[in-house]
Amino acid sequence: MDFGLTEDQILLKDTVHRFLEAECPTTRVRAIMESDDGHDQQLWQGLAELGMHGLIIPAEHGGAELEVLDLALIAEERGWAATPGPFLGSSMATAALLAADDQDAKSEWLPKLATGAAIPTFACGEKVGEWDADRLEATVEGDRLSGEKPLVPFAGVSDLLVVAARDSDGPGLWLVERGASGVEVTSIRGNDMTRRLDSVRFDGAPARKVAAGRAAIDRARDVGLVLIAADCYGGANRCLRMTADYAVTREQFGQVIGSFQGVKHQLANMATDLEPSLSLLWYTAHAMDHIQDKAARHAALAKAHLADLYDSTVRYAIELHGGIGFTWEFDLHLWFRRALFNRSYLGGSTYQRRRAAELGDW
Amino acid sequence: MNLSYSQEYQDFREEVRAFLEENWTDADRASAPEVDLQTVRGAMGGGIRKDARATEFRKKAIERGYMYRGIPKKYGGGEQPPDPLKATIIAEEFRRAKAPFEIMGQGPSMLAPTLVEKGTEEQRQKYVEPTLLGHILWCQGYSEPGAGSDLASLRTSAVLDGDHWVINGQKIWTSNAQEADMMFALIRTEPDKPQHEGITYFLIDMKTPGIDVRPLRQMTGEADFNEVFFDNARVPVDSIVGNRGEGWQVSRSTLKHERALIGNASLARRTFDGLVAMAQVIEVRGEPMIKDPVIRDRIAAVEADLLAAEYNGYRLLTLGAKNQDAGLAGMVPKLHSTNLVYKVTKLAMDILSDRGLCAPGEPSAPDMGGFSTAYMWYWGMALGGGAPNIQRNIIGERGLGLPRDVRK
Numbered sequence: 001m002d003f004g005l006t007e008d009q010i011l012l013k014d015t016v017h018r019f020l021e022a023e024c025p026t027t028r029v030r031a032i033m034e035s036d037d038g039h040d041q042q043l044w045q046g047l048a049e050l051g052m053h054g055l056i057i058p059a060e061h062g063g064a065e066l067e068v069l070d071l072a073l074i075a076e077e078r079g080w081a082a083t084p085g086p087f088l089g090s091s092m093a094t095a096a097l098l099a100a101d102d103q104d105a106k107s108e109w110l111p112k113l114a115t116g117a118a119i120p121t122f123a124c125g126e127k128v129g130e131w132d133a134d135r136l137e138a139t140v141e142g143d144r145l146s147g148e149k150p151l152v153p154f155a156g157v158s159d160l161l162v163v164a165a166r167d168s169d170g171p172g173l174w175l176v177e178r179g180a181s182g183v184e185v186t187s188i189r190g191n192d193m194t195r196r197l198d199s200v201r202f203d204g205a206p207a208r209k210v211a212a213g214r215a216a217i218d219r220a221r222d223v224g225l226v227l228i229a230a231d232c233y234g235g236a237n238r239c240l241r242m243t244a245d246y247a248v249t250r251e252q253f254g255q256v257i258g259s260f261q262g263v264k265h266q267l268a269n270m271a272t273d274l275e276p277s278l279s280l281l282w283y284t285a286h287a288m289d290h291i292q293d294k295a296a297r298h299a300a301l302a303k304a305h306l307a308d309l310y311d312s313t314v315r316y317a318i319e320l321h322g323g324i325g326f327t328w329e330f331d332l333h334l335w336f337r338r339a340l341f342n343r344s345y346l347g348g349s350t351y352q353r354r355r356a357a358e359l360g361d362w
Numbered sequence: 363m364n365l366s367y368s369q370e371y372q373d374f375r376e377e378v379r380a381f382l383e384e385n386w387t388d389a390d391r392a393s394a395p396e397v398d399l400q401t402v403r404g405a406m407g408g409g410i411r412k413d414a415r416a417t418e419f420r421k422k423a424i425e426r427g428y429m430y431r432g433i434p435k436k437y438g439g440g441e442q443p444p445d446p447l448k449a450t451i452i453a454e455e456f457r458r459a460k461a462p463f464e465i466m467g468q469g470p471s472m473l474a475p476t477l478v479e480k481g482t483e484e485q486r487q488k489y490v491e492p493t494l495l496g497h498i499l500w501c502q503g504y505s506e507p508g509a510g511s512d513l514a515s516l517r518t519s520a521v522l523d524g525d526h527w528v529i530n531g532q533k534i535w536t537s538n539a540q541e542a543d544m545m546f547a548l549i550r551t552e553p554d555k556p557q558h559e560g561i562t563y564f565l566i567d568m569k570t571p572g573i574d575v576r577p578l579r580q581m582t583g584e585a586d587f588n589e590v591f592f593d594n595a596r597v598p599v600d601s602i603v604g605n606r607g608e609g610w611q612v613s614r615s616t617l618k619h620e621r622a623l624i625g626n627a628s629l630a631r632r633t634f635d636g637l638v639a640m641a642q643v644i645e646v647r648g649e650p651m652i653k654d655p656v657i658r659d660r661i662a663a664v665e666a667d668l669l670a671a672e673y674n675g676y677r678l679l680t681l682g683a684k685n686q687d688a689g690l691a692g693m694v695p696k697l698h699s700t701n702l703v704y705k706v707t708k709l710a711m712d713i714l715s716d717r718g719l720c721a722p723g724e725p726s727a728p729d730m731g732g733f734s735t736a737y738m739w740y741w742g743m744a745l746g747g748g749a750p751n752i753q754r755n756i757i758g759e760r761g762l763g764l765p766r767d768v769r770k
């Protein structure tokens with residue numbers, strides 16, 4: 001029994017932490033976020049050199065063959081640093097492809113994904129908040145896909161769309177390549193400018209079926225839930241620490257504001273709620289590869305729990321910074337916006353808890 | 363991260379089962395069932411078997427390392443490396459077999475580890491094992507009418523007279539003093555020294571003449587805590603742990619163990635499992651409560667927080683086994699888990715709907731009124747061992763580096 005990170009995992013996390021600190025401070029976050037497509041090829045390449053894009057890809061396809069927990073450590077660091085870019089969608093797409101049946105497609109694409117030479121994304125959710133594989137309406141007839149995916153991460157910069165849809169046999173996964181005919185990408189104005197979303201319309205687009213059934217779709221969605229939960233912890237922890245630091249520098253009434261109990265106790269409450277959730281996150285990420293019967297339900301519970309905590313933590317963080325916290329100039333809104341994205345994407349907390357209730361046979 | 367029930371753990375479960383099969387027979391199980399841990403009284407350590415048969419069984423279980431795993435063998439403990447999975451397996455199997463388990467309360471969980479850490483060899487030999495077996499029942503004499511959160515301002519005094527200490531003063535909120543054999547207490551022995559350096563840690567026989575215990579009735583209606591008056595009570599000179607004036611330091615190690623005890627999520631878990639079971643049977647408008655969308659949502663929200671508390675416990679055990687500092691993760695459990703008890707019991711009350719008005723023991727209530735007691739016990743847990751604001755000070759100051767609060 002060992003409930004904690006391995007030496008290798010601590011090293012991995014540390015490496016990414018230092019890389020992002022050096023290469024992507026908030027000045028760069030802002031520059032990327034204000035660019036047209038919200039994507040910085042140089043940053044993507046830098047992470048590729050660290051092997052970040054192939055973390056969960058098998059060695060035979062050029063990856064590091066690690067687990068969802070390792071990926072979650074990266075997500076946590078990205079959450080801490082508010083790193084922009086197509087990490088979430090590409091990770092879900094990679095997880096989907098890994099869970100697919102088509103070996104040729106894997107051999108063709110996984111090596112390119114592992115090196116970062118190609119960026120994939122995952123197109124699943126439809127209408128308002130519908131992420132259930134059995135309720136999707138995008139349809140494939142022959143090898144032509146039609147339908148609408150309103151919230152696809154970074155579709156504009158992606159080389160490969162991994163699409164959840166249905167054909168006469170039921171739900172499944174299809175690949176659609178960049179530049180294919182019958183694909184219309186329209187960017188969405190989102191609150192979180194570090195993680196772009198596009199609406200994608202498929203109108204008879206050529207599509208290659210790579211998985212039948214809903215298992216691969218669910219897997220990708222669950223990986224997404226875990227990564228969002230990890231992003232939440234990283235971001236919330238950053239907000240907590242920033243605020244604690246601010247509380248020992250900002251003075252009012254002749255003393256630092258952290259010496260007022262009202263401030264101290266708000267911070268203590270934030271830490272009390274947040275700190276145990278790291279263990280829930282670790283357990284859940286670990287379960288994704290090792291405890292199959294608990295993984296899906298834990299992913300739903302953890303996402304809801306951490307998204308709610310991120311929301312409340314960032315709320316107090318801004319309050320405790322006073323007027324400066326409400327400015328565009330000051331960085332806190334970067335995390336606030338990510339919290340907004342996290343609470344909504346893949347379905348809100350009520351939706352996740354409803355799923356957890358169903359998965360628990362309540 | 364390794365949480366799999368590998369072969370080692372499956373074998374271990376078999377081994378525990380075989381042990382129980384052999385040593386706690388069907389006749390034992392039938393004769394006097396262990397107390398129901400679902401009840402608050404059970405969860406707080408009441409009604410546990412301590413008779414000869416139970417003691418004989420406990421000794422064997424300790425010998426095998428199934429109980430008191432943190433206490434060395436030579437003092438009567440089970441002495442095993444921390445292993446939450448094994449601890450879970452043991453707890454599950456013992457519960458299933460209705461076998462006697464560890465005695466709960468302040469003696470085994472707080473005093474015994476403190477003596478192992480800070481006591482003399484003689485004190486360890488004399489007290490630890492009988493405490494673990496439930497043969498010496500302890501109470502904790504720290505709080506006084508004028509010294510609660512500001513414990514170091516305590517005034518109960520002891521003066522050396524020949525080979526005896528003479529104690530005068532008053533303790534309050536002393537849990538279980540009415541049935542305790544012994545008290546571990548903080549008492550002022552050096553009135554001229556600075557507050558924290560004038561306190562000594564005492565072990566006091568409750569039968570000493572001059573000690574008067576007067577029960578206080580709690581809001582729950584029960585009387586588990588007391589006032590304890592000392593009027594020239596004389597105890598032997600060797601009744602102290604550590605040196606004169608070092609009591610504050612010795613007590614820090616006790617409090618650490620107490621917060622671990624209260625910080626444990628097991629009461630919240632038992633209550634939670636109970637409320638889920640109840641929500642499946644209580645019907646409103648022809649449907650079980652658990653089908654109500656709002657109730658489901660709230661149960662799932664509380665469950666996530668509960669799981670966080672439990673896994674944080676795993677994390678702490680692992681860190682402890684590696685001798686690593688737990689930082690914030692080790693400071694928040696008391697406040698987090700008592701908050702959790704509030705959330706869980708409040709939810710249980712809402713599920714009970716109008717039956718939540720039934721008092722403890724009311725036979726027509728679906729829970730026999732147990733949840734309303736648990737709901738009230740929240741304050742007992744929140745205040746005992748340090749009020750919530752004091753926890754917040756500790757977390758803010760030691761955990762987040764904020765300036766220290768007022769101190770005398």
Ligand SMILES: Cc1cc2nc3c(=O)[nH]c(=O)nc-3n(C[C@H](O)[C@H](O)[C@H](O)COP(=O)(O)OP(=O)(O)OC[C@H]3O[C@@H](n4cnc5c(N)ncnc54)[C@H](O)[C@@H]3O)c2cc1C
Nearest residue numbers: 502503504505510511535536537742745746747748749751
């Ligand atoms: C069920 C129960 C069992 C107990 N069992 C025992 C026992 O066995 N042995 C024993 O010795 N004691 C026991 N206690 C006593 C317990 O430890 C004290 O109640 C607790 O430490 C608080 O002290 P107090 O009651 O004097 O409250 P006070 O210290 O007067 O506190 C009152 C309020 O003021 C707040 N407060 C105090 N100081 C500060 C500060 N600096 N900053 C902000 N807020 C502050 C507190 O948070 C609290 O909310 C028990 C208490 C209960 C409820």
